[in-house]
Amino acid sequence: MKVSVSPSPRRHAPGIDPGRWPDVATLPPASRLRTAVAERIVRHALARLPLRARITGGADLGLGGPLMEIHDPAAFFRRVGAGGLIGFGESYMAGEWDAPDLVGAVSVLARHAASLVPGPLQRLRGTWAPRQPAGQLGTPESARSNISHHYDLSNELFALFLDETLTYSAAVFRGFPAAPAQLPAAQHRKIDRLLDLAAVGAGTELLEIGTGWGELAIRAAARGARVVTVTLSREQRALARARIRAAGFADRVDVRLCDYRQITGVYDAVVSVEMIEAVGASFWPVYFRTLEERLAPGGRIALQAITMPDDRMRASRDTYTWIQKYIFPGGLLPSTEAIERTVDEHTALRIEHRICFGMHYAETLRLWRERFEERIDETGALGFDATFRRMWRLYLAYSEAGFRAGYLDVQQLVLTRPREEAAR
Structure with missing residues (x-):
């Protein structure tokens, strides 16, 4: 059957740059x-x-x-x-x-x-x-451009709405509602809990997969750990190194521009905060095998992950979404069950502990969104137009709504590599 095409003309929306959008x-x-x-x-x-x-x-x-x-x-x-x-x-x-x-x-x-x-x-x-474009799948070749699309936008843009710790992941609050002034302490509370879960202390050889802007590495180094941290974002790496140097820990932290699959060595502990979301379902087995291979026998992994319901993940895992097209190319949120299946089927790791705190992410996003709105006019000076501002307004609101509705959750998990399994 031949279907007629709508006669309404293809028209340009007023005020929107057709070259950019x-x-x-x-x-x-x-x-x-x-x-x-x-x-x-x-x-x-x-x-x-x-x-x-x-x-x-x-x-x-x-x-x-x-x-x-x-x-x-x-x-x-x-x-x-x-x-x-x-x-x-x-x-x-x-x-x-x-x-x-x-x-x-x-x-x-x-x-x-x-x-x-x-x-x-x-x-x-x-x-x-x-369907998701093949060019955005999380291959080593595509991963760098996927990460650059979001994290290399502008360090100054992220600084507009993040707090002074420049931490771009869920915080842990003492109560709700939280005031903006409480966000730095809440981010440190989250980081410290992850470091505690991974048993990071003096002398620990720590691997961090996903540097961000360096705050976790700084706090780990302050405990006496030696840190190797990796990122694919050139913008993040440059600022993270500057912040680490200013904090006095350049001798304890090595910030590398490389893919997680390129890491070598063995570490007492591994921490990865909200990085699995960028990996892609096809590469979850590789990601968890990498965590296992880099971890010393008896070591601990602290993983922070945003999750979605398993049935919705299965239904949408091959679908191309607005978030993937405009915000996080190649990204996919795992479900709790997907993480468990991947760990059980592809590694000898064991999930020892889980903490869920989705409403804390909703509160984190509220504070980011309100600060973004307060300083939205400043984005123009950075080269971001009105369409970009509407895009980011929807991104932040969409994300907050997902956590408030209970559709999304965020978890901290502890995975271990038992000594007896490693010895076989």
């Missing part, structure tokens, strides 16, 4: 049938959700709750029909929909993620959802 500035080609199906599914879903969807030119939908305003329904439904969740995100970037309480509105969607699309269409996901 081609898929946002220009509406995608979409069949009338696909757009109509998308509109029907979305309207049906919105009508059953605890929010209020105000659609220009039509009646409000929803059971009441956070407001979602769809200013350009024709463009919105066309984008969703053509690109699913990618189109949903690009429509926000284009200003075609908005929400005064963006976290609240997206939290509702996150809580009902499994039921937004009808079951039969969920089972046919592979036929309509875009």
